[in-house]
Amino acid sequence: MNKEIVVSGIRPTGNLHLGNYMGAVKNFIKMQHEYNCYFFIADFHSLTTHPNPKDLHQNVKQVLAEYIACGIDPEACTIYIQSDLPEIAELYLLLNMHAYKGELERVTSFKEKAKSHPNNINAGLLTYPVLMAADILIHKALKVPVGKDQEQHLEMARTFGNRFNRIYNNELFPEPQAFNYGNQLVKVPGLQGGGKMSKSDGDNTVINLNDDDATVRKKIMKAVSDVSPTEPNSTPSQAVQNLFDLMTLVSNQEVISYYKTTFADCSIRYGDLKKQLAEDMALFISPIKQKIDEISGNDEMLGKIAKMGAEKARDSASKTIATAREMIGFTKFY
Ligand code: TYM
Numbered sequence: 578m579n580k581e582i583v584v585s586g587i588r589p590t591g592n593l594h595l596g597n598y599m600g601a602v603k604n605f606i607k608m609q610h611e612y613n614c615y616f617f618i619a620d621f622h623s624l625t626t627h628p629n630p631k632d633l634h635q636n637v638k639q640v641l642a643e644y645i646a647c648g649i650d651p652e653a654c655t656i657y658i659q660s661d662l663p664e665i666a667e668l669y670l671l672l673n674m675h676a677y678k679g680e681l682e683r684v685t686s687f688k689e690k691a692k693s694h695p696n697n698i699n700a701g702l703l704t705y706p707v708l709m710a711a712d713i714l715i716h717k718a719l720k721v722p723v724g725k726d727q728e729q730h731l732e733m734a735r736t737f738g739n740r741f742n743r744i745y746n747n748e749l750f751p752e753p754q755a756f757n758y759g760n761q762l763v764k765v766p767g768l769q770g771g772g773k774m775s776k777s778d779g780d781n782t783v784i785n786l787n788d789d790d791a792t793v794r795k796k797i798m799k800a801v802s803d804v805s806p807t808e809p810n811s812t813p814s815q816a817v818q819n820l821f822d823l824m825t826l827v828s829n830q831e832v833i834s835y836y837k838t839t840f841a842d843c844s845i846r847y848g849d850l851k852k853q854l855a856e857d858m859a860l861f862i863s864p865i866k867q868k869i870d871e872i873s874g875n876d877e878m879l880g881k882i883a884k885m886g887a888e889k890a891r892d893s894a895s896k897t898i899a900t901a902r903e904m905i906g907f908t909k910f911y
Contacts, residue, residue, distance in 0.1 A: 579613070580611070580612050580613040581612050581613065581719045581720060582612065582613050582614075582615070582716050582717055582718045582719055582720075583608050583612040583613065583614040583615065583718055583719070583720045583721070583722065583756075584614075584615045584616075584617075584712060584713050584715075584716050584718035584721055584753075585601055585604075585605065585615075585616055585617075585721055585722045585723060586616065586617040586618065586619040586622075586659060586712055587601060587602075587618065587619060587640060588618075588619045588620075588622050588623045589618050589619070589620055589623055589633065589636035589637045589639070589640045590623055590626075590628075590636065590776050591636060591639075591776060591785075592639060592643065592785040592786060592787040592788075593640060593643045593647075593785070593786045593787075594774055594776065594783040594784060594785050594786065595765055595774060595783070595784040595785075595786070595823075595826070595858075595862075596724060596764075596765040596767075596773060596774035596775065596783070597724075597786075598647065598786060598865075599724070599763050599765045599826055600723060600724025600725070600726075600757075600762070600763050600764070600765065601722055601723055601724060602644070602647050602649070603758075604722035604756065604757055604758055605644075605647075605649050605654070605722060606647060606648045606649060607758060608654075608720070608722060608756075609649060609650060609653040609654035610653060612720065613654075614653075614654035614655065615654070615655045615657070615716050615718070615890055615893070616644065616649060616654055616655070616656050616657075617656070617657050617658065617659050617712070617886075617890070618637050618640045618641060618644075618657075618658050618659060619659050619712070620633065620637050620658060620659050620660045621659050621660055621665070621666070621708060622659070622705065622708060622709070623636075624701060625690075625697075625699060625701045625702045625705065626694075626697070627697070637658055638873070638876065638879055639787075639873060641656070641658070641879050641882065641883060642869060642872045642873035642874075642875070642879060643786055643787070643869055643873075644656060645868075645872050645879075645882065646786070646865055646868035646869040646871070646872050646873075647786070647865060647868075651882045651885060651886060655886050655889040655890050655893075656882055656883075656886040657883065657886035657887045657889070657890040658883055658886075658887065659712065661883070661886075661887035661890070661891070662715070662887070662890055662891055662894050664715055664891065664894035664895055664897070664898040665708075665711050665712055665715050665894065666711075667898055668711040668714065668715050668897070668898055668901060669704075669707055669708045669711040671741075671901055671905065672707050672710055672711055672714075672737050672741065673704055673707050675737065675740050675741060675744060676704065676706075676707045676737060678703070680733075680736075681703050681704060681706065681707075682703070684705075684706055684729060684730075684733065685729055686705065686706075686726070686729070686730070687702060687703060687705065687706075690702055693777075705730075706729075706730050706733040706734070706737075707733075707737060709727075709730050709733070709734060710730075710733060710734035710737040710738065713731075713734045713738075713753045714734065714737070714738050714741075714750045714753070714897070715893075715894045715897050715898070716890075716893050716894065716897065717749075717750060717751055717897060718751075718753045719751055719752075719753060719754065720753070720754060720756040721734075721753050721754065721755055721756060722755075722756045722757060723755050723756070723757075723762065724762060724763055724764060724765070724773075725761075725762040725763060725764040725773075726764065726773060727755060727762075728755055728762060731753060731754065731755040734753050735752045735753060738750035738751070738752065738753070739752065741901075741904075745904035745905065747900075747904050749897070749900055749901060749904065765822070765823070765826065766818075766819035766822050766823065767782040767783060767819070768781065768782045768783070768784075768796055768797065768799070768800035768801065768819075769782040769800075769801055770800075770801030770815060770816035770819065771815050771816065771819070781796055781799065783796075784796060784797075784858060784862065786862060786865045786866065786869065787866055787869050788862060788866065789866060790859040790862075790863055793855060793858050793859045793862050794855040794856075794859055797851050797854050797855035797858055798851050798852070798855055800816075800819075800820060800851060801816045801819075802816055802817060802820060802847035802850075802851065803816050803817050803847070805843065805845060805846075805847070806840060806843045806845065807843060808843070809841060809842055809843055810841050813840060817840070817847075820847075820850060820851070820854060821833070821836070821837065821840075823854060823858070824836065824850075824853075824854050824857070826861075827854070827857045827858050827860070827861040828853065828854065828857040829857075832853060832857070836850050836853070
């Protein structure tokens with residue numbers, strides 16, 4: 578029986594962080610053995626912020642090294658660089674003809690980015706969800722392992738795929754669904770006391786998979802907490818809830834219960850909680866960081882992986898684009 582198709586990608590904006598790991602990569606590692614998986618580095622997507630070419634080149638290689646270090650196996654799945662597939666750019670163009678300004682302007686990520694970067698509201702930013710739909714639909718994926726922040730983009734991918742099917746009276750694209758092995762998509766909080774972990778809030782608010790023990794400890798010890806509770810069984814503030822949420826990801830159940838109990842009876846000391854969290858986080862990150870150190874810089878191996886992945890991915894992408902071209906009427910008469 579044919580395995581279900583899975584697609585997901587991460588933008589090469591620097592090092593991968595704990596949010597990328599828990600929202601996406603952790604699922605990739607398991608899914609690669611159960612599904613037909615395509616995992617890529619979304620370098621087209623990173624162009625919306627106009628990266629310097631040297632940094633972009635370096636960051637693509639770094640994410641590839643970090644994928645491998647995390648346990649994504651180029652033999653078990655297809656790993657590729659998005660810009661190695663011109664078929665994606667072509668499908669993006671085709672889908673763009675049926676994507677409307679009004680619906681694109683209503684996308685939350687567009688509104689947020691337009692607000693935070695009013696001088697760079699480019700067409701690529703507006704049509705970002707169309708490019709993402711092209712990434713997913715090009716392999717006819719059914720499952721897309723992503724964090725909670727990508728939910729709306731998945732809805733758009735379904736909309737664009739269905740619209741294309743309807744207009745051209747064909748069932749080319751199936752409906753992709755966001756996926757996580759837990760029963761919910763995850764949102765890993767940052768260390769700044771509110772909001773998700775994100776590079777755009779500054780390096781001190783994220784735990785990178787490439788951080789050494791000392792850096793992990795320093796960042797966690799500086800994480801925003803709160804004044805101690807004065808009423809028994811009170812509701813934790815957002816900042817404290819974030820620390821508990823991070824603990825849930827890396828600490829054992831006994832430790833979590835202990836700190837929850839001390840919060841409930843008001844005896845909690847946030848300094849101790851952060852020390853414990855810092856140790857558990859360092860223990861979690863350290864083996865991944867060691868692997869990253871071993872792999873990054875091995876351009877020969879990374880090059881082979883990228884080449885093999887590009888060939889496998891193009892094989893799948895070229896079939897989809899050939900059908901899409903035919904549906905549109907780009908049929909050869911010569
Ligand atoms: P990006 O590069 O911002 O993030 C990559 C993946 O990491 C997840 N993620 C998080 N999950 C939980 N908590 C967090 N704090 C957190 N931060 C990031 C994201 O949900 C994502 O799964 N547009 C995408 C990249 C992309 C893509 C695609 C993904 C391009 N084409 C096609 C899936 C399918 C993005 O910018 O993710």
